[in-house]
Amino acid sequence: MSFSGAKLALFLGPNLLVIERDDLPDIPYPGHWDLPGGGREGSETPETCVLRETQEEVGLQLSQADLVWSVSYLRPRGTVWFFAAHLPRGAIADVQLGDEGQQWRLMPPGVYCDHPLAVPHFAEQLRNYMDRQEFPSAR
Template sequence: MEFSGAKLALFLGDDLLVIRRDDRPDIPWPDHWDLPGGGREGLESAAQCALRETFEEVGLTLQERDLVWARHYQRPHGTVWFFAAHQPPQLQDQIEFGNEGQGWSLMPPQVYCDHPLAVPHFAVQLRSYLAESAG
């Protein structure tokens, strides 16, 4: 399946790892809380895309077996994949923030979903994951 990018809802313990986007008018959702992920490179799979972007943005190396949920949805620029993974809270000590964004934080997932600066379509996907995983 063709796709344009992938995102990862990465839980460190009970909290979600979020990235504050740069505050520039030339990017989508400036100054909003984002999730690790981004655009596809070459012929990589959706999982490879999400994991590569996570490494580039926060320095964490995860494996495909760490991904516990995957769904795709349509955006104006094409199909996007959304994944979820759960890791121990101590992994935050290994974060090495990359050169995109203003910083990172940990946030309870429901706080992200309700946050006025959450990227709206990521909050929708996260709500779907939370509802499925709770049920």
């Protein structure tokens, strides 16, 4: 399976965990609100990639069973996987920002989707997930 990376819409209680990207001119979407995830390493599966990146970026160790929804889509650098997971609000205590990003924050998912500094294609995938019957809107 060929893919370039994976991202995670990670809900802690009703809110989405977002990371403010570094403000560097040589990265895509500098200073924008990002989601945990990143590029594939070696022969990783999409699930292994997104779980590793989430642990590196925000210190949370999830399992594949935590991933409740996924979709793949095409970007200029290849196929990207987008996942969703829901953890209890108490997981906030375990969040630790890794080496990338300026800060993390919790944001209502609708606010993220409409935010001028949301990464546009991640906001689009998040909207797709929230429009599905499986989305637990009453958390």
